Amino acid sequence: MSLVEIDNRKRAEEAPLFSGAKIYGADEIKVAPWNLGNFIVCGDAHSTLSEMPENFANVMVTSPPYYGQRDYGVTGQVGVESNPADYIRRIVEIFREARRVLRHDGTLWLNLGDKYLDGQLLGLPWRVALALSDDGWILRSDVIWHKANAMPSSVKNRPTTDHEYIFMFSKNGDYFYDADSIREPHVTFSENSKMRGGRRHLAKKNGTTPEAGKNSGNQNLHRGDNWDKMFHPLGRNKRTVWQVPLSKFRDAHFAVFPEKLIQPCILAGCPRDGVVIDPFFGSGTTGAVARNNGRRFIGVEINPDYCKMAQQRFVM
Numbered sequence: 001m002s003l004v005e006i007d008n009r010k011r012a013e014e015a016p017l018f019s020g021a022k023i024y025g026a027d028e029i030k031v032a033p034w035n036l037g038n039f040i041v042c043g044d045a046h047s048t049l050s051e052m053p054e055n056f057a058n059v060m061v062t063s064p065p066y067y068g069q070r071d072y073g074v075t076g077q078v079g080v081e082s083n084p085a086d087y088i089r090r091i092v093e094i095f096r097e098a099r100r101v102l103r104h105d106g107t108l109w110l111n112l113g114d115k116y117l118d119g120q121l122l123g124l125p126w127r128v129a130l131a132l133s134d135d136g137w138i139l140r141s142d143v144i145w146h147k148a149n150a151m152p153s154s155v156k157n158r159p160t161t162d163h164e165y166i167f168m169f170s171k172n173g174d175y176f177y178d179a180d181s182i183r184e185p186h187v188t189f190s191e192n193s194k195m196r197g198g199r200r201h202l203a204k205k206n207g208t209t210p211e212a213g214k215n216s217g218n219q220n221l222h223r224g225d226n227w228d229k230m231f232h233p234l235g236r237n238k239r240t241v242w243q244v245p246l247s248k249f250r251d252a253h254f255a256v257f258p259e260k261l262i263q264p265c266i267l268a269g270c271p272r273d274g275v276v277i278d279p280f281f282g283s284g285t286t287g288a289v290a291r292n293n294g295r296r297f298i299g300v301e302i303n304p305d306y307c308k309m310a311q312q313r314f315v316m
Contacts (some may be wrong), residue, residue: 020311020314020315021038021039021040021284021287021299021310021311021313021314022039022040023039023040023041023042023307023308023311024039024040024041024042025041025042025043026041026042026043026047026048029041029043029048029051030051034052034053034056034275034298035056035275036296037275037276037296037297037298038287038291038296038297038298038314039298039299040281040284040287040298040299040300040301040307040310040311041298041299041300041301042301042302042304042307043300043302044076044300044302045064045078045094045279045280045300045302046090046093046094046097048279048300049094049097049098049100049101049279049300050097052097052101053101054100054101055100055101055102055103055104056101056103056275057101057102057103057106057275057276057277057298058102058103058105058106058176058269058270058271058274058275058276058295059102059106059107059108059109059176059265059266059269059270059274059275059276059277060098060101060102060106060107060108060109060276060277060278060279061109061262061265061266061269061276061277061278061286062108062109062110062111062277062278062279062280062286063110063111063112063257063280063282064078064079064091064094064110064112064279064280065077065078065079065280066079066112066113066114066115066124067079067081067084067087067115067122067124068080068115068117069113069115072302072303072306073303074302074303074304076302077302077303078090078091078094078280084115084117084122084124084127087124088124088127088128088131089131091128091131091132092128092131092132092135094279095108095110095132095135095137096135096136098277098279099136099137099171101277102171103171104171104172104174105171105172105174105175105176106170106171106175106176106269107140107168107169107170107171107175107176107177107269108137108167108168108169108170108171109166109167109168109169109265109269110128110129110132110166110167110169111145111164111165111166111257111261112124112125112128112129112164112165112167113125113164113165114161114164125164125165125167126165129142129165129167132167132169133169137169137170137171138169138170138171138172138173139167139168139169140168140169140170140175141167141168141240142165142166142167142168142240143165143166143167143168143240143241143242144163144164144165144240144241144242145163145164145165145166145242145244145261146162146163146241146242146243146244147162147163147164147244147245147246148162148243148244148245149245149246150162150246166242166261166265168265168269176269176270176271177268177269178267178268178269178271179237179238179268180232180234181267181268182238182264182267182268183232183234183235183236183237183238184235184236184237184238184239185235185236186231186235186236187236238264238268242261242264244258244260244261245258246258247259256282256283256285257282257285257286258285259285259288259289262285262286262289263289263293266286266289266290266293266295267293270290270295272293272294272295273294273295273296274295274296275295275296275297275298276290276295276296276297276298277297277298277299277300278297278298278299278300279300280300280301281299281300281301281306281307281310282301282306282310283306283309283310283313284299284309284310284311284313284314286299287299287310287313287314288313288314291314
């Protein structure tokens with residue numbers, strides 16, 4: 001177990017317990033304890049976010065319904081728009097309110113999947129990401145979620161899709177990001193390493209690198225006193241391809257946010273005891289991960305049945 005994993009487990013063990021998560025209806029929004037968190041609002045994302053105070057949440061981690069993928073059986077749901085342009089426009093409007101709610105140093109971590117229509121890949125994740133950027137968000141990173149256990153596909157005229165995107169946006173240029181909390185184990189001297197020669201590559205002036213001389217002569221790389229800077233004791237900086245298997249929740253008939261996919265977003269984007277918001281709460285996985293790691297949560301979910309399902313995860 002890495003030092004980061006040990007620290008995360010310690011944080012989870014120290015997280016205070018609470019007796020449950022109250023569900024607030026649309027008529028109770030104005031009395032909801034926004035700064036205290038740990039509750040669910042049964043309502044649509046846009047109207048609920050518009051009722052929240054400004055600049056109070058630390059991070060937003062969410063996955064809106066994908067375009068044309070599923071009917072959740074409620075009026076006002078996202079994903080059933082008549083065309084992709086309307087879907088993108090609606091997502092932008094929702095996250096415009098989200099930007100208002102986040103603190104000045106807050107971040108948004110947005111998971112989106114793509115869609116084929118009439119045999120053509122729509123490219124919706126990137127179309128949404130660029131539209132959000134045009135609307136004022138700062139796009140900081142695109143993460144590839146590699147689903148190692150993705151469903152088999154019968155297609156024979158293209159590769160089988162086994163990835164989705166997570167986009168990291170910030171509200172401003174100066175934002176909270178705890179890189180140390182999500183570092184990965186170093187691979188330089190492991191069986192997965194592509195590097196040959198070890199420390200000689202960094203300690204030898206004008207030396208060569210494993211990448212066929214790609215960085216030859218780069219003194220920043222080859223100076224020996226940079227060794228400790230490159231090999232951080234907590235591990236290397238988190239990479240942008242995350243291999244996380246799909247997961248299920250026993251009470252849900254649909255695939256849910258895997259906890260291991262959400263955890264890095266929350267740990268890096270929210271300080272301990274901060275507030276995490278998920279405006280598409282579903283079965284409540286974001287809230288569960290937040291609580292297990294000493295953060296508070298606010299979940300917004302339009303489907304009353306899903307609100308009740310999520311609430312059961314917090315019954316002690």
